Amino acid sequence: MEILTKKIGFTAIELIVVVVVIAIFAVYVTLKGLLVPGTNLKAQANLLASDIRYAQNLSMTAGQHFSLVIINNKSYKINNGSGTAIAMPAGSDSVTLGNGITFDTITNLPNNLITFDSQGTPYTDAAATQLLSANALLTLIAGNKTVVITITPSTGSVMP
8 A cells, every 4th residue: 555645845847937937027027117208217317417517527627618408309419619519428429318208398598508618617608608697407307207407507516
């Protein structure tokens, strides 16, 4: 007479199947999060703030005017004092905002640009004759989320 005993535990195949299913689910959730508009909004705002600081830094180190120019509601570039676009830190001569992200409003920058002189002081025109008189606000939007980047007069401090 044979006694049947029940074995408790998982086989290696069952364990591998469970791990693969969890991995597929994790990849799906990660990719879904990256494709939802607004998930990269803060990163895009930080990149824009960094590029504004880059233009300011170029002005101070080169001793000439550099401007961050908003081309349209999806892209911007940096121009040197003669109006020629220069290579951005990423290598291209302009930056296009991420999927679903646009400039919503631009406040106190009537020419859609910010120019810095050799001292890092912000101006609202390419010739650097009109000082920035109030905080400049660049609002990025993605879906129902917004991020405002503020450039302060006199110092040119940039806060995302």
